[in-house]
Amino acid sequence: MANALLPAKFCIKSLPDGPHDAINVGKVEGFVETCSQLRRPNPIQGPILPGAAVSSSAQTIMNRKKILIVDDNAIFLKAVSMKLSASGYDVLTAEDGGSAVSLARREKPDLILLDISFPPDVAHGGGVPWDGFLIMSWLRRMDELKSTPIIIVTGGDPLKYKDRCLKEGAAAFFHKPVNNEELLAVIRQHLGESNGQPQPHHEPEIKPDPQI
Numbered sequence: 001m002a003n004a005l006l007p008a009k010f011c012i013k014s015l016p017d018g019p020h021d022a023i024n025v026g027k028v029e030g031f032v033e034t035c036s037q038l039r040r041p042n043p044i045q046g047p048i049l050p051g052a053a054v055s056s057s058a059q060t061i062m063n064r065k066k067i068l069i070v071d072d073n074a075i076f077l078k079a080v081s082m083k084l085s086a087s088g089y090d091v092l093t094a095e096d097g098g099s100a101v102s103l104a105r106r107e108k109p110d111l112i113l114l115d116i117s118f119p120p121d122v123a124h125g126g127g128v129p130w131d132g133f134l135i136m137s138w139l140r141r142m143d144e145l146k147s148t149p150i151i152i153v154t155g156g157d158p159l160k161y162k163d164r165c166l167k168e169g170a171a172a173f174f175h176k177p178v179n180n181e182e183l184l185a186v187i188r189q190h191l192g193e194s195n196g197q198p199q200p201h202h203e204p205e206i207k208p209d210p211q212i
Contacts, residue, residue: 065191068092068109070100070135071153072118076176080113080153083180084187097130101138108144111191114170116154116161136168149190153178 067089071077074095081091092107094100096118104112116132128134132152139145149171154161162173172186 064088064090065110065193066090066092066107067111067113067187068094068100068104068107069113070094070097070132071113071115072096073115076153080178080180080183083184087184097128097135097138100135104139104145104148105142109148111187112139112148112150113153114150116152116156116165133164133168136170140169151183151186151190153183 065088067084069077069080069084069091070093072095077093077095081093084091092103092109094103100112100114114132114135118130118132132154136150139148139150150169151172151174152161152165152170153174153176155176158173158175162175165173171190174183174186
């Protein structure tokens with residue numbers, strides 16, 4: 001093996017035969033150098049990253065904020081998850097109240113996006129008629145989530161839900177379809193990440209819209 005480590009006695013025994021004074025000094029020096037190279041392992045090749053860069057990368061990962069999205073609409077979940085992930089957030093998702101409460105208790109998200117209306121086949125999972133208000137009530141019972149910002153994002157009628165949501169502790173209310181940039185600005189504001197004033201959030205003109 002070209003790069004195997006050879007014991008010193010092997011190199012010594014392999015010296016040219018003959019009297020010591022007859023040995024060509026140049027050959028011995030070359031032979032010793034060859035043995036030295038064989039005994040020297042090859043260094044592991046690979047990129048060398050500065051210690052500060054590694055530390056900074058690890059710190060960035062540790063500081064990523066977690067956002068929980070609770071919605072029964074798979075398309076909405078995927079679209080908003082991709083937007084938030086691309087913006088540097090860790091995203092958790094739940095499609096019903098039971099899963100949302102369990103996940104929030106375990107993961108302790110920094111912010112929650114919450115729908116209000118859930119269809120019966122989802123809302124009645126586990127025998128509990130979950131809706132956004134009941135989910136908020138359960139979340140506020142947990143000491144570690146009492147101050148977690150909850151932003152309502154729903155297809156429900158704003159005239160019916162907006163005032164009630166804000167009175168029950170929601171940080172903001174969005175009516176679907178949502179302007180992603182406005183939503184992201186409000187998220188950053190409530191996470192204390194805004195540079196200056198956030199973009200103003202205006203509710204669109206209220207029109208008949210089926211609940212999603």
